[in-house]
Amino acid sequence: MVHINLYYSRPSRTTWRRWLLRLWLNGLERRLRGTDRGALIASLLLTSFLGLTILYPIVLVVYEAFTFQGSFSLVNFQVFLGYGLLREALLNSILVALASVVGTTILGIPMAYLLTRYEFRGKSLFQILASVPLIAPPFVGALGLQLIFGRGGIINNLLLYRLLHWVDQPPDWLYSLTGVVFIETIHLFPIVFLTVSAALSRLDPSMEESAENLGAGRFRVFRTVIFPLVRPGYMAGAILVFIWSLSDLGTPLMLGGEASRLLAVQAFFRIQATYTDLQGYVISIILQAVSIVALLLVRRYVGLREYASMFRAGTLSRTRRMGGWTKILAYAFLITVLCIAFLPDVGIFLASIVETWSIYVGPTGYTLANYREVLLDSPLYVQNSLFYSSAAALFDVAFGLLIAYLVVRKSFVGKSLLEGLTILPFAVPGIVLGLGYLRAWQFTPLDPLRLSPVPALILSYTVRRLPYTVRATHASLQQMDVSLEEASRNLGASTTRTIWKITLPLVAPGLIAGGLMAFVNAMIEVSSTLIIVGQMRYFPLTRALYEYTQNPANGLMVASAAGVLLIAVTAACLAVASRILGRSMGLVLRA
Amino acid sequence: MVSVTLKGVSKRFANVVAVDNVSLSVNEGEFYTFLGPSGCGKTTTLRLIAGFYEPDEGEIHFNGRLMNRVPPNRRNTGMVFQTYALFPHMTIEENVAYGLRCRKVPEREARKRVEEALKLAKLEGLEKRFPSQLSGGQQQRAALARALVIEPDVLLLDEPLSNLDAKLRVEMRNEIRRIQKRLGITTIYVTHDQEEALTISDRLAIMRSGHIEQVGPPREVYERPASLFAADFMGVVNLIKARLEKIDLGRNLALLRASDGSLIEAYADGKTPEGHDVYLAIRPEALTLAPPHEGLRGPNLFKGRMRGFTYHGSLMRFEVESDLVEGGRLRVDVYNPTGKPLYREGEVVAITFGRESVHMLQA
Numbered sequence: 001m002v003h004i005n006l007y008y009s010r011p012s013r014t015t016w017r018r019w020l021l022r023l024w025l026n027g028l029e030r031r032l033r034g035t036d037r038g039a040l041i042a043s044l045l046l047t048s049f050l051g052l053t054i055l056y057p058i059v060l061v062v063y064e065a066f067t068f069q070g071s072f073s074l075v076n077f078q079v080f081l082g083y084g085l086l087r088e089a090l091l092n093s094i095l096v097a098l099a100s101v102v103g104t105t106i107l108g109i110p111m112a113y114l115l116t117r118y119e120f121r122g123k124s125l126f127q128i129l130a131s132v133p134l135i136a137p138p139f140v141g142a143l144g145l146q147l148i149f150g151r152g153g154i155i156n157n158l159l160l161y162r163l164l165h166w167v168d169q170p171p172d173w174l175y176s177l178t179g180v181v182f183i184e185t186i187h188l189f190p191i192v193f194l195t196v197s198a199a200l201s202r203l204d205p206s207m208e209e210s211a212e213n214l215g216a217g218r219f220r221v222f223r224t225v226i227f228p229l230v231r232p233g234y235m236a237g238a239i240l241v242f243i244w245s246l247s248d249l250g251t252p253l254m255l256g257g258e259a260s261r262l263l264a265v266q267a268f269f270r271i272q273a274t275y276t277d278l279q280g281y282v283i284s285i286i287l288q289a290v291s292i293v294a295l296l297l298v299r300r301y302v303g304l305r306e307y308a309s310m311f312r313a314g315t316l317s318r319t320r321r322m323g324g325w326t327k328i329l330a331y332a333f334l335i336t337v338l339c340i341a342f343l344p345d346v347g348i349f350l351a352s353i354v355e356t357w358s359i360y361v362g363p364t365g366y367t368l369a370n371y372r373e374v375l376l377d378s379p380l381y382v383q384n385s386l387f388y389s390s391a392a393a394l395f396d397v398a399f400g401l402l403i404a405y406l407v408v409r410k411s412f413v414g415k416s417l418l419e420g421l422t423i424l425p426f427a428v429p430g431i432v433l434g435l436g437y438l439r440a441w442q443f444t445p446l447d448p449l450r451l452s453p454v455p456a457l458i459l460s461y462t463v464r465r466l467p468y469t470v471r472a473t474h475a476s477l478q479q480m481d482v483s484l485e486e487a488s489r490n491l492g493a494s495t496t497r498t499i500w501k502i503t504l505p506l507v508a509p510g511l512i513a514g515g516l517m518a519f520v521n522a523m524i525e526v527s528s529t530l531i532i533v534g535q536m537r538y539f540p541l542t543r544a545l546y547e548y549t550q551n552p553a554n555g556l557m558v559a560s561a562a563g564v565l566l567i568a569v570t571a572a573c574l575a576v577a578s579r580i581l582g583r584s585m586g587l588v589l590r591a
Numbered sequence: 592m593v594s595v596t597l598k599g600v601s602k603r604f605a606n607v608v609a610v611d612n613v614s615l616s617v618n619e620g621e622f623y624t625f626l627g628p629s630g631c632g633k634t635t636t637l638r639l640i641a642g643f644y645e646p647d648e649g650e651i652h653f654n655g656r657l658m659n660r661v662p663p664n665r666r667n668t669g670m671v672f673q674t675y676a677l678f679p680h681m682t683i684e685e686n687v688a689y690g691l692r693c694r695k696v697p698e699r700e701a702r703k704r705v706e707e708a709l710k711l712a713k714l715e716g717l718e719k720r721f722p723s724q725l726s727g728g729q730q731q732r733a734a735l736a737r738a739l740v741i742e743p744d745v746l747l748l749d750e751p752l753s754n755l756d757a758k759l760r761v762e763m764r765n766e767i768r769r770i771q772k773r774l775g776i777t778t779i780y781v782t783h784d785q786e787e788a789l790t791i792s793d794r795l796a797i798m799r800s801g802h803i804e805q806v807g808p809p810r811e812v813y814e815r816p817a818s819l820f821a822a823d824f825m826g827v828v829n830l831i832k833a834r835l836e837k838i839d840l841g842r843n844l845a846l847l848r849a850s851d852g853s854l855i856e857a858y859a860d861g862k863t864p865e866g867h868d869v870y871l872a873i874r875p876e877a878l879t880l881a882p883p884h885e886g887l888r889g890p891n892l893f894k895g896r897m898r899g900f901t902y903h904g905s906l907m908r909f910e911v912e913s914d915l916v917e918g919g920r921l922r923v924d925v926y927n928p929t930g931k932p933l934y935r936e937g938e939v940v941a942i943t944f945g946r947e948s949v950h951m952l953q954a
Binding site for chain 2: 206211215220229
């Protein structure tokens, strides 16, 4: 027990401090008494681990950006603004992100409305297909589109230029900001589609009905009731699209040309295997700041709060049938969008099986040699990828279970800090984290440049995807009735036994699905990978893919084979995850 | 004021016939109730009237005007949903004003009408609140105000009280009835609660698996149910299987032989012929119980063995073993049980009932 000394005379400065310290310790002790010791120790260990792997690197990036010759300074930002290219890149990045939001909205909202509110043939097939474009990573998509919309591609070169003679020379729009927006849009519109569909189907159907009953026409119902109620869901999707396309490094880097006049690419050029260029830090901080500002603006002015339905109505949601012309238009819209959205996948598959691509006639022959080169001739990259990703996924499963269990079932000091640290990686672009690792761990046994990048890679994959397993387990634990665990204790089982025999089996599906998602995302992770790995022998498949494209002979084809493999692994993991959870693939992707 | 007529209306969902050839007419200013167990088609019928479903067959008329294919927003019905369906992103005031805005009512008049509606629903002072800040009863009244403020031709209420607690439910149903009478508005009400239906309605229709079993004023439906189902649904009833042996035209009496051989006297209903098998429905409150030696008199006097009771406060329900009745258990309600005798289990008791409380149902 700590005693408080009360002084009659005015205490000196040092005694004041001591007094305050004791008061604080006293309070802390009182709070600690309500905590169980195991939980406290576990949470301390986890918090310091996450502090070292998330918070510390970010703090260092911020520190470097605001420091010049050892003291606080804004000079680095003045330098940033002095570069015309960087000013332009900042503007370009914001424009590309906004344009992607507009694009995904134009495709996603009508699609969601059609596919939840109307009844027509093939609806469920469309629902599945509409979430598939999200599977292929966008930089792989960028690769695939070169064969279609590229300079020598099927449409731009063979069809429009050589066959139809509609153009004087093959159009070149793909290697530009337009190209980036196009790729981000057809890749990310499923996010808007999925979030809006979910919000629409959660909407109590009697809301619309009562608006209609009160005399509102269909458009008025949408404007005054449906849209305001769906808006929080839509905004959550839109902000995800914004941040994603803002910080995407893989796509513009793959396209090159005008597309490299974007902040993420400029940051990468500065950082690439060094941590001495201060502009790298400044650009990263600006990227981070734009994401955060966008998030705050949305929260401030629109609100992400969802209106909880006061009751979950038992009435069936009403679906409408369409008249002739509307039906034709709807089909035309859905089919066109999906056809375009699948072009990257078609392109990359085609590229992966051709020998070479002639700008005069297209493929010169078909072969499986590209796959042989990736899988058999240099299997190291595939092995690296599998090793890093499985290790990260295993860590995620272990940490995810532990953190979620502590947060849901225990009470301890610093709980909200632990929770916050777990969610933080979602808001941190991979570039920032990668750069933070370079800076934080230089001259330590974890130094990614001088020593092996493997620990830094695995750790970065682990913390970036930790939210998947934490949230999955969190959700299953919360749905699980505490009385199940109490019943087990009541029947004589120890705490450990209860966790093993009751808790774990019940949360296992969510945990495994979360682990699979973590695995997949580690496999296709680009931005932190590109920054952290320098030596070829440590390359994972994603990094190797960029290396392949540098080979002018058949680089595009070999890289495409690698891309097809990545897509296949992703699709397989998603299929298994959705099977385990018994949910549709769209729901798994949204989680 | 508007009358509502349904002519041979049917509605199917996939393979399920939800509403099966229903015809009915609701008079101007009448309070009409659809009563039935869940899945009987009462809510579907209401939604057909509101226009949320199109009937597969049949016609719906308001004041003789055909309403089929008229969209819900042009039918001018005011509906109160089971879940209230108050728009969560609008204040109470905005919710109530919504229908007026759709009708482009001038701002000044709209404000006045909203104010009146809120006053009628006793919601003054809550105008700026959001639905989530109101209690269940207040939400219910807000939903009612929103439906009434548009001066609908027909007021439609879909189990509006089912989410309230028992005491509030009674208060609110009196409130709804008071407002309806004052405005004289044609009202169609859906409920599965027979007590609610009896207290609130001018007429009620008992529905069962998509069709109407019986229509009539509450008293008629309760006292002279048209079918076994109606009798059973309107409350606990004792059913005795019997054959009509003889009709005494002079005294207007029917003599019936129960399945255990006992003789029962009832008033002839003028439609059941001699030699016909019938069910006799007798309500538990129509039976009288006494110790056997206290010499009850009358034609319908039987013996039974006490098997226990349940206490309901204002009444006590005894279970008496008797071969007279289907299932071998007669239920007898004794009102205001204070001071009345308790019977030991196994004790023999006398049971009697008046001829007027025996109601004949076609077997």
